[in-house]
Amino acid sequence: MSSGMFEISYAISYGRLGTPMAAYLDELGGPLSKREIDDLTDWLRGQVALEPYNPSFDAVAGDIEVGKAVYAEHCATCHGTSGEGGTGTALGNPAMLSLTSDQFLKFAIENGRDGTDMPAFDETLSTDEIDGVTAFLRSRATGWAVEKPVLRAPPAAGDYVLNPDSPLATFDLKEDLYVLSADLLKALEEKKRVVLLDTRPMSQWLMVNIEGSVPLPYYYDFSDFAVLAKDLPNDGTMIISYCECPRAAAEYVNDKIRKHGFNNTAVLWEGIGGWVSFGYPVFRGEASVLDAADLQ
Numbered sequence: 001m002s003s004g005m006f007e008i009s010y011a012i013s014y015g016r017l018g019t020p021m022a023a024y025l026d027e028l029g030g031p032l033s034k035r036e037i038d039d040l041t042d043w044l045r046g047q048v049a050l051e052p053y054n055p056s057f058d059a060v061a062g063d064i065e066v067g068k069a070v071y072a073e074h075c076a077t078c079h080g081t082s083g084e085g086g087t088g089t090a091l092g093n094p095a096m097l098s099l100t101s102d103q104f105l106k107f108a109i110e111n112g113r114d115g116t117d118m119p120a121f122d123e124t125l126s127t128d129e130i131d132g133v134t135a136f137l138r139s140r141a142t143g144w145a146v147e148k149p150v151l152r153a154p155p156a157a158g159d160y161v162l163n164p165d166s167p168l169a170t171f172d173l174k175e176d177l178y179v180l181s182a183d184l185l186k187a188l189e190e191k192k193r194v195v196l197l198d199t200r201p202m203s204q205w206l207m208v209n210i211e212g213s214v215p216l217p218y219y220y221d222f223s224d225f226a227v228l229a230k231d232l233p234n235d236g237t238m239i240i241s242y243c244e245c246p247r248a249a250a251e252y253v254n255d256k257i258r259k260h261g262f263n264n265t266a267v268l269w270e271g272i273g274g275w276v277s278f279g280y281p282v283f284r285g286e287a288s289v290l291d292a293a294d295l296q
């Protein structure tokens with residue numbers, strides 16, 4: 001793999017904390033092995049007929065103060081005054097900064113990104129300014145207090161059903177398939193019996209999930225479903241799948257489960273993204289969050 005490909009394989013492997021990009025590496029709870037990610041990266045590389053991009057890993061020495069001024073004037077409108085992102089990506093994202101080299105940042109700044117809003121600055125900024133803003137971005141990487149995520153083990157096989165001794169949760173399904181977040185919240189608050197399946201990659205479940213949900217990623221091998229099936233209730237208890245897409249992965253899983261003879265199933269209409277935006281409760285791993293003060 002050429003050096004420029006490491007950034008891509010890192011992004012796929014480790015994801016970007018604080019963004020919807022999940023970690024896909026198996027060691028982190030994702031579905032792919034290192035080998036599969038390397039193959040995928042090579043394939044992606046083959047899709048773009050561009051000059052090979054082979055920057056060195058040499059650090060870029062620049063004046064951070066110069067860079068800070070350049071950032072405020074030329075970058076903050078799109079990338080956010082505190083690197084939190086806007087129409088541009090979150091340059092203050094600690095995962096992005098820790099997984100990219102100085103040369104990668106500088107290359108993006110000099111050449112821009114074709115087909116996106118990211119302009120090329122090689123003609124509008126001097127070399128000192130480009131080196132400065134690169135060094136400024138790098139200087140942000142050390143300022144982040146990246147806390148170790150607090151991870152929690154998934155529920156054990158016998159604990160999939162929430163409130164097992166309570167009456168069944170019942171729902172008015174939209175289009176015979178969808179449960180609205182407000183109705184699910186009500187059922188959970190009333191401690192009704194229900195099963196929640198989180199169909200996103202495990203790495204996302206570990207970061208944030210609806211309390212009590214069972215991780216069942218969409219890439220689960222459903223030909224092997226018998227093992228799981230014996231731990232899922234088929235007694236009228238609603239099995240509700242959710243994802244972030246907002247529904248595609250959940251619908252896929254829901255479909256597989258129905259094919260295995262479970263008829264009381266549904267999909268969360270708004271997905272976990274909608275659920276979160278309503279301010280409904282979730283369990284969160286303590287993932288690092290951008291601290292705006294660090295960018296001042």
Ligand code: HEC
Pocket residue numbers: 070071074075076077078079087088089091096104105106108109113116117118119121133
């Ligand atoms: C008009 C909006 C805009 C401005 C101004 C802008 N950017 Fe960007 N920038 C973007 C967008 C959009 C992307 C994402 C491009 C993509 O999808 O690959 C990006 C990507 C980048 C990346 C690559 C990050 C990654 O995650 O791969 C770097 C580094 C970057 N910008 C630095 C800068 C710097 C430094 C400045 C100021 C000198 C700047 N940008 C100004 C919109 C902007």
